[in-house]
Amino acid sequence: MIIRRNMMSLPQVYSLDLGRKVNAKEADIAYQKGLIRSQKNFRCPHQLCGIAITCANLERPKQERKVDPYFKSVEYHKPSCPFAEEERRIKLHEADKNSLYENVASGEILVNLTEPAPKKQDSSDISEVEKGSFSRATQSSDSEKEKASINHTKTLSVLVSSFLNNENFQITLPKPYQEKIFLKDAFIKIDGQNLSNLEQNCWRIYYGKAWINKLSNGDYRIVFDNKMKDPDLRKNAVCPSFFIPKDWIDNSPYEKFSKSQMDKLADNKWHREVFIFSDVPSLSHTKEYINFMLEGLPFLEMIYLKK
Numbered sequence: 257m258i259i260r261r262n263m264m265s266l267p268q269v270y271s272l273d274l275g276r277k278v279n280a281k282e283a284d285i286a287y288q289k290g291l292i293r294s295q296k297n298f299r300c301p302h303q304l305c306g307i308a309i310t311c312a313n314l315e316r317p318k319q320e321r322k323v324d325p326y327f328k329s330v331e332y333h334k335p336s337c338p339f340a341e342e343e344r345r346i347k348l349h350e351a352d353k354n355s356l357y358e359n360v361a362s363g364e365i366l367v368n369l370t371e372p373a374p375k376k377q378d379s380s381d382i383s384e385v386e387k388g389s390f391s392r393a394t395q396s397s398d399s400e401k402e403k404a405s406i407n408h409t410k411t412l413s414v415l416v417s418s419f420l421n422n423e424n425f426q427i428t429l430p431k432p433y434q435e436k437i438f439l440k441d442a443f444i445k446i447d448g449q450n451l452s453n454l455e456q457n458c459w460r461i462y463y464g465k466a467w468i469n470k471l472s473n474g475d476y477r478i479v480f481d482n483k484m485k486d487p488d489l490r491k492n493a494v495c496p497s498f499f500i501p502k503d504w505i506d507n508s509p510y511e512k513f514s515k516s517q518m519d520k521l522a523d524n525k526w527h528r529e530v531f532i533f534s535d536v537p538s539l540s541h542t543k544e545y546i547n548f549m550l551e552g553l554p555f556l557e558m559i560y561l562k563k
């Protein structure tokens with residue numbers, strides 16, 4: 257028997273199909289009755305916001321659900337939206353590192369998504385450069401604590417190195433979709449896909465050549481070179497993108513994501529091979545953009561690939 261959990265999420269959002277606010281339970285009932293057409297047909301309930309919201313798991317058959325349907329925003333709320341703060345609080349609670357996995361068997365390889373402690377200024381930058389390259393030596397865990405535990409955890413940076421080294425082994429992706437998958441199957445190269453053909457409700461590592469732009473408000477926008485499509489998109493295809501909030505970079509414990517590094521990439525228009533560990537990308541509420549949601553800096557890797 258599968259024990260399903262309730263995810264904490266926005267309690268009520270606006271249903272485009274029903275024309276009123278619903279909670280996830282009501283959305284599920286309406287979907288089963290055919291009154292809601294898609295798990296993507298939801299919006300932030302705040303009048304001045306209205307960003308796109310997905311009801312995760314809604315379209316997944318009940319017997320295959322590990323988690324009951326729940327709402328998640330697939331764009332950043334408008335700055336004035338009260339739900340921005342509410343959702344941030346909920347995410348912080350969920351991100352408690354003990355809650356990333358549950359009922360893990362010994363020997364499973366988990367993804368390490370905790371931020372490192374702030375870096376000491378005197379430590380050399382070289383170690384960070386090495387992490388970005390794909391030497392096998394970087395794969396040993398860097399703390400005694402990890403060695404002692406039965407499960408290995410690997411950072412995204414290490415998984416990317418293994419992938420580029422053509423290695424393959426099984427890893428376990430975190431909640432809410434806690435899924436075992438072979439490394440090679442977890443990587444998806446951005447290459448003209450239609451969003452409606454991508455597997456929904458799963459973590460994957462999307463990657464491709466990308467450009468780093470700095471916006472006037474100080475946030476960074478990462479734009480992939482290749483495009484993606486969606487049946488509802490206004491144009492035929494667009495380059496998918498995602499944002500990195502300014503304060504994440506200002507407080508970054510990573511040298512590779514420091515403000516000076518990021519500004520250098522943006523100013524010089526240098527491209528990078530960008531890897532984002534994320535849920536499926538989605539269409540913006542304006543139907544003009546395809547966006548990924550970056551959950552935090554541990555979910556991102558950017559390296560220089562000589563080709």
Ligand SMILES: [Zn+2]
Nearest residue numbers: 300305333337
């Ligand atoms: Zn909002």
